[in-house]
Amino acid sequence: IVDIKSGPDEGLNRLGDTLAIRGWVRTLRIQSSVTFIEVNDGSCLSNMQCVMSSEAEGYDQVESGVISTGASVWIQGVVVKSQGTKQKVELKIEKLVMVGASDPSFPIQKKRVSREFLRTKAHLRPRTNTFGAVARVRNALAYATHKFFQENGFIWVSSPIITASDCEGAGEQFCVTTLIPSSKEVTDSPVARIPRTEDGSIDWSQDFFGKPAFLTVSGQLNAETYATALSDVYTFGPTFRAENSNTSRHLAEFWMIEPELAFADLEDDMACATAYLQYVVQYVLENCKEDMDFFNTWIEKGIINRLTDVAEKNFVQLTYTDAIKLLLKAKKKFEFPVKWGCDLQSEHERYITEEAFAGCPVIIRDYPKDIKAFYMRENEDGKTVAAMDMLVPRIGELIGGSQREERLEFLENRLDDLKLNKDSYWWYLDLRRYGSVPHSGFGLGFERLVQFATGVDNIRDAIPFPRTPGSAEF
Numbered sequence: 453i454v455d456i457k458s459g460p461d462e463g464l465n466r467l468g469d470t471l472a473i474r475g476w477v478r479t480l481r482i483q484s485s486v487t488f489i490e491v492n493d494g495s496c497l498s499n500m501q502c503v504m505s506s507e508a509e510g511y512d513q514v515e516s517g518v519i520s521t522g523a524s525v526w527i528q529g530v531v532v533k534s535q536g537t538k539q540k541v542e543l544k545i546e547k548l549v550m551v552g553a554s555d556p557s558f559p560i561q562k563k564r565v566s567r568e569f570l571r572t573k574a575h576l577r578p579r580t581n582t583f584g585a586v587a588r589v590r591n592a593l594a595y596a597t598h599k600f601f602q603e604n605g606f607i608w609v610s611s612p613i614i615t616a617s618d619c620e621g622a623g624e625q626f627c628v629t630t631l632i633p634s635s636k637e638v639t640d641s642p643v644a645r646i647p648r649t650e651d652g653s654i655d656w657s658q659d660f661f662g663k664p665a666f667l668t669v670s671g672q673l674n675a676e677t678y679a680t681a682l683s684d685v686y687t688f689g690p691t692f693r694a695e696n697s698n699t700s701r702h703l704a705e706f707w708m709i710e711p712e713l714a715f716a717d718l719e720d721d722m723a724c725a726t727a728y729l730q731y732v733v734q735y736v737l738e739n740c741k742e743d744m745d746f747f748n749t750w751i752e753k754g755i756i757n758r759l760t761d762v763a764e765k766n767f768v769q770l771t772y773t774d775a776i777k778l779l780l781k782a783k784k785k786f787e788f789p790v791k792w793g794c795d796l797q798s799e800h801e802r803y804i805t806e807e808a809f810a811g812c813p814v815i816i817r818d819y820p821k822d823i824k825a826f827y828m829r830e831n832e833d834g835k836t837v838a839a840m841d842m843l844v845p846r847i848g849e850l851i852g853g854s855q856r857e858e859r860l861e862f863l864e865n866r867l868d869d870l871k872l873n874k875d876s877y878w879w880y881l882d883l884r885r886y887g888s889v890p891h892s893g894f895g896l897g898f899e900r901l902v903q904f905a906t907g908v909d910n911i912r913d914a915i916p917f918p919r920t921p922g923s924a925e926f
């Protein structure tokens with residue numbers, strides 16, 4: 453049994469061999485003398501064209517009509533040169549076994565269906581060309597991520613999914629409560645099983661953790677503990693944000709890659725982010741050629757050239773202050789007015805990456821401290837912090853990072869200024885008490901990277917099962 457990947461194009465050197473494949477029927481064309489069955493097994497974009505004559509074993513399955521689009525089949529045949537122009541080789545069927553029939557209601561017939569429609573069929577959409585290709589490229593990006601960091605001496609650290617702290621301090625967390633086991637006296641409704649005090653509020657003392665716990669918004673604080681022991685580390689795992697933004701670049705559950713570099717400043721951080729992005733982009737260009745050609749034709753024209761530029765050219769770098777000057781000089785009217793101290797909105801990011809520096813990733817650094825998280829290192833000017841965001845066309849912010857505040861008094865003062873509870877950060881402050889070092893890191897939203905590398909314009913199509921406001925089906 454072989455993967456179809458080794459068939460349609462590379463099969464030429466197997467002419468005359470007998471092979472078996474397994475997969476799902478994409479199309480079936482019954483003609484007077486022969487039947488064409490196109491089979492896909494997900495190993496590649498191409499289908500294996502299989503040709504069946506009425507003498508072949510299993511032809512009764514075709515005649516009786518049980519083989520249709522969506523059915524799973526096992527086929528044995530001989531590799532022959534194809535008469536058609538679409539593929540170089542095809543399989544002349546000797547024997548066909550129907551593994552699982554497909555009901556005529558199968559919703560993904562050959563005609564093109566919209567991506568909106570396919571989101572309502574997330575369990576079947578991996579059977580389409582687009583979602584098969586996105587899944588393979590997503591896998592390649594994950595593999596390349598580990599490869600990049602491992603080859604550069606980083607150690608992968610698992611950060612916890614359940615946590616008591618809020619790394620970003622934005623309050624966009626999901627709370628985890630424990631449900632009392634259901635019994636006869638208690639109804640099965642999850643809400644009724646949350647432990648409560650007499651006045652009806654949640655009784656945290658009865659809860660599993662004894663206090664409120666949350667799904668993590670970022671693994672950074674935990675990564676810092678390992679970076680200040682093992683030097684360079686990275687996390688790669690799911691993170692959660694109860695951000696009520698229904699946009700094409702926000703998910704409630706997304707994967708984040710968070711490297712943390714010890715003995716490193718913001719320059720080192722930006723250099724690492726640039727080298728990482730160039731490496732993974734180059735990796736998919738080299739290793740996912742068939743899928744990338746597909747995206748180039750059907751999803752975003754010119755994406756291969758765009759990514760080739762990203763892999764080879766220098767990125768633009770400018771300070772936040774210069775970015776504001778640039779926006780103020782722009783002829784364009786923005787919906788959100790620009791002034792020093794404002795957070796950059798997506799319209800501003802788009803202007804910078806799509807018009808001011810067309811097509812190229814842009815790194816903006818040294819943001820006002822008031823719009824950034826508590827852990828970022830204060831610059832000499834006392835007004836800005838050593839933060840950096842990497843922006844890319846169409847998506848906006850792909851990466852957010854910073855040099856961390858390694859000086860105990862600065863960090864304590866910052867927590868006080870922001871009225872954050874210092875006690876709950878005791879272990880984080882300890883890192884500044886015992887052998888503190890300058891260190892830096894960044895977070896990259898993996899689904900935004902998948903969007904960037906495939907051209908899919910909605911983040912809901914960059915993850916198998918998107919979680920967004922009001923939607924947690926499948």
Ligand code: 4AD
Pocket residue numbers: 619620669670671672693695701702703704706708710711849850851852853854893894895896897898899900
């Ligand atoms: O800029 P953010 O909030 O930074 C942090 O969480 C830091 N603790 C990272 C670090 O320094 N270790 O998030 C980092 C990235 C963003 O640039 C964006 O790509 C992605 O995470 N991101 C999201 N992706 C999808 N959906 C969301 N709701 C996202 N929020 C952030």
Ligand code: MG
Pocket residue numbers: 841849851852
């Ligand atoms: Mg950010």
